Structure formats: structure tokens, C-alpha cells
Amino acid sequence: MNNRNPKKIMMASSVHVWSDTRIYFKEAQTLANQGFQVDFYALDHPGEKINIPNLTMHYLKPQKRYKRFIHWRFLYKEMIQSDATYFHFHDPELLLTARALKKKLKDEIKITYDMHEHLPAAIRTKQWLPRIIRPILSQVVAYFEKKWMKYCDTVIFAELSYKDNYEELTLNKVDVLNYPTFPNLNELVVKDNVFTMIYVGVLTEQRGLFNMLQLAKSVKDRGIQTFKLKLIGPIFTDEERVQQFIVENHLSDNIELHGRMQYKDIWAHYQAAHVGLCLLHPTPNNLNSHSTKLFEYMAAGLPIVASDFPDFTKMLTEHDCGKTSDPEDYDALYDIIDFYMANPEKNKQFGENGKEAFNRFYNWEREGEKLSSIYSSED
Structure with a gap:
């Protein structure tokens, strides 16, 4: 599709719930408020869902870890059919989808990978993984993460320290730190009695x-x-x-x-x-x-x-x-x-x-x- 919308961003996560603070309340809403049209895909979860101009929500059915590939296939099909110029991924596992998308659409699109954590380091302490496989799995993940990141145009680092691990990559690198937004409260809140x-x-x-x-x-x-x-x-x-x-x-x-x-x-x-x-x-x-x-x-x-x-x-x-x-x-x-x-x-x-x-x-x-x-x- 060559007739792409230069103000449209498709943002996706197969891991995070839609109400994730960084993704939804900060990034998606900021971009929508700046006039970008944001198509936002994330896991469904109970919570107050409101209509926000320029922000279109798509809720994915939560899946068990070993079934998340269902989301990858669905998101790829949605992206192929989208007229967005920009695609913004929040999960390392979606780098596979980014790779397939870039191979298919080439320079028609721009891809951003939003790195919330340094995954190779995190794997070494993941308690749900058997301790004996963590070191080798960390090395394997580090290799493939860098290999697949080459299909992205920009990487966002949520922490300043992450970029030290990716100096050899030539894509655009931007630090977007996870600082808070502070909502306007309608009434003064008093301290608890205890x-x-x-x-x-x-x-x-x-x-x-x-x-x-x-x-x-x-x-x-x-x-x-x-x-x-x-x-x-x-x-x-x-x-x-x-x-x-x-x-x-x-x-x-x-x-x-x-x-x-x-x-x-x-x-x-x-x-x-x-x-x-x-x-x-x-x-x-x-x-x-x-x-x-x-x-x-x-x-x-x-x-x-x-x-x-x-x-x-x-x-x-x-x-x-x-x-x-x-x-x-x-x-x-x-x-x-x-x-x-x-x-x-x-x-x-x-x-x-x-x-x-x-x-x-x-x-x-x-x-x-x-x-x-x-x-x-x-x-």
C-alpha cells in the first residue's frame, strides 16, 4: 500500500494490558494529543474505557504465554492491511513481526521498537525460567534481539543505561525515560489517620x-x-x-x-x-x-x-x-x-x-x- 497516512501510528503490545501506564496514559495519549492518529492494540483488562480523540482502541484477548503467537499473527495481518506510516512495538517478541513487516513493506513504513527493559539481563533473574538455562538463553536472546532490531528504524530506551548494550547498531536511538504524569485531582486528599x-x-x-x-x-x-x-x-x-x-x-x-x-x-x-x-x-x-x-x-x-x-x-x-x-x-x-x-x-x-x-x-x-x-x- 503506497498511499500511506503520514500522521497515523499503529502501536501494539502482545504482553501489556491496554491500561499500562507508560504505553497508554503516557505515550499513546501524548501522540494522540499531538494530532497523530493512533491505532492502539493491547490486552483487554477491566477498567474505565473512555473515548479520546485520535486514539482508536483494539483489545486483544489475553492468552497464556505459550499461545501468544496467536497475537503475533493477528497483529501482522492488521498491520499489512493498515495505511499507517509508522508502527510502534512494545515487546521484544514482536520484533519477529517487525522483521516480517519490514521485509514485506520495506521503506514504505517506519518501525519503532520501544525497549522497556534490557531483556538479556532480565532473563538471568526470571524466576519462572529454570535457573540452569538462564545464562545460555540470555546469550541467545541478546544475539537475536540485535539481529532483528536491524529491521527497525528507531529504538526507544526507557532507561539511559540500556543504550550501552547497543552501541554497534546504527538505527536512530532516543531516550524516552519513564517519568510520571501527575493528574489534576478534583479534591484535596487528606493523610490517613495512621x-x-x-x-x-x-x-x-x-x-x-x-x-x-x-x-x-x-x-x-x-x-x-x-x-x-x-x-x-x-x-x-x-x-x-x-x-x-x-x-x-x-x-x-x-x-x-x-x-x-x-x-x-x-x-x-x-x-x-x-x-x-x-x-x-x-x-x-x-x-x-x-x-x-x-x-x-x-x-x-x-x-x-x-x-x-x-x-x-x-x-x-x-x-x-x-x-x-x-x-x-x-x-x-x-x-x-x-x-x-x-x-x-x-x-x-x-x-x-x-x-x-x-x-x-x-x-x-x-x-x-x-x-x-x-x-x-x-x-
Whole structure:
């Protein structure tokens, strides 16, 4: 099809739900607001679905991991029939589809690969993969990822560190960092009556799920009864083990599990809380990334307790908006929480410092401009 629409972008994911924060609330909506026509394909999931000008939604039926090739074939057929000039992929597995598409349509189209994580490094710590095969699988994936990325015109890096692994590739490289957007809230949210710690995101062992539970236990073991730990997000580990820990340690009145929540709804919870937690494990991907949670806590004016990774410590110290610790050192973590509980004015000052840093350096507005420029420069 030679008569292509130069303002049309087909954006696709076979892995993420449609309401994924980065893809839908930031990227798709930013491009639509800039006047691009966005055809958006992602997994269906419960949530409030609204009509947005220039944004056409297509919901894919969720499939088990071994059946996701069904989506690849469907998306390829949709793309072949589309009159879009631009195709924007969010998953490494869709590089196969990108390769087939580019071979078929050649220079009629432009392809963008949006890299959310450095997959070869992530594979080395994927808990659902047998440990014995992770190293060789990581090497195989690294080889084919680079080979298939050559069929793309642009790669977007969600973290600054990712590009170091792709220096030999000659395609256009753009950093679009995963900084937050802050919604306009209709009413002032007051703090919870009891001291509340919060985490929002996927709940796994590597992202500190059991570290946060153990921290709650430490707080209670020190005789503090009235506090909350709010965990908002899907649990991608043994949920029965989580519930067992809560019951055995008498934490049912202290821990709230909210499940996945729409992006616009998390901000009231942030603003009602007192401290944001980010107790990630030191895996290669975690060490080389700036967790989006840190910037969301800054945006919401929350002081932070985070893992003592060098980059985390440097940033929180520079902006004087939080403290870091070894995520396994529960005495040190308790001391930080005790400090926040005992010093509400300092707590408030940390939050204000973080919000100022968000407004000056870490908000989505500038990143959205970089995203739009990828397509605007082709006009």
C-alpha cells in the first residue's frame, strides 16, 4: 500500500494490558494529543474505557504465554492491511513481526521498537525460567534481539543505561525515560489517620514484596500497632505464601492488598500515605534503572525509603527527599521508618523537596516532547 497516512501510528503490545501506564496514559495519549492518529492494540483488562480523540482502541484477548503467537499473527495481518506510516512495538517478541513487516513493506513504513527493559539481563533473574538455562538463553536472546532490531528504524530506551548494550547498531536511538504524569485531582486528599507506607507496582520477590512484608513485621515487633502498609498491584508470586505470612505474623489489620489499579486512581492513595517504599533486589536490571516509583513518590510529595543502590542514594541525597538502606537490613529500615514517624516536619520537608525535583527534572512533559519528535521530524 503506497498511499500511506503520514500522521497515523499503529502501536501494539502482545504482553501489556491496554491500561499500562507508560504505553497508554503516557505515550499513546501524548501522540494522540499531538494530532497523530493512533491505532492502539493491547490486552483487554477491566477498567474505565473512555473515548479520546485520535486514539482508536483494539483489545486483544489475553492468552497464556505459550499461545501468544496467536497475537503475533493477528497483529501482522492488521498491520499489512493498515495505511499507517509508522508502527510502534512494545515487546521484544514482536520484533519477529517487525522483521516480517519490514521485509514485506520495506521503506514504505517506519518501525519503532520501544525497549522497556534490557531483556538479556532480565532473563538471568526470571524466576519462572529454570535457573540452569538462564545464562545460555540470555546469550541467545541478546544475539537475536540485535539481529532483528536491524529491521527497525528507531529504538526507544526507557532507561539511559540500556543504550550501552547497543552501541554497534546504527538505527536512530532516543531516550524516552519513564517519568510520571501527575493528574489534576478534583479534591484535596487528606493523610490517613495512621502512619501509612505504600508501594504501587507489580508485586514480586525481586521487587521487594517480602522485604516490605518483613519490614511491616519489624514495625509491629517493636510494639507499634497502628500503621498500614498498602500494596497496590498484581501479585506475580505465590499468593498463598503472602497470605500465610500476613496471618502468621498477625498483620491482617496492618496490610492492605489492593490489586491492580488504574493510573488515575493511585494518586489519591499516594497523597493519603506518609512514605513510599522501593525495596528492590540488586538484580542487573534493577541496579541499572531508575525505578518509576521513585519519581511517582516525588510527584506525590512522599518521602522515600529505597534500596541503597548507588544511583538511588545519589539522587535521593542530591534532592534531600528520602533515605536508602540495604533492603535486607530490617533494623536499619525500621530506624528510617521510626525517624519518619517521629519527625513529621522533616517528613513534610522531604516530600516538598521531592516534588520540587519532580517539577524541575523528572516529569513526563519533556519526555513526551522527545517521543513526539520521533514522528514530527518525519513530516
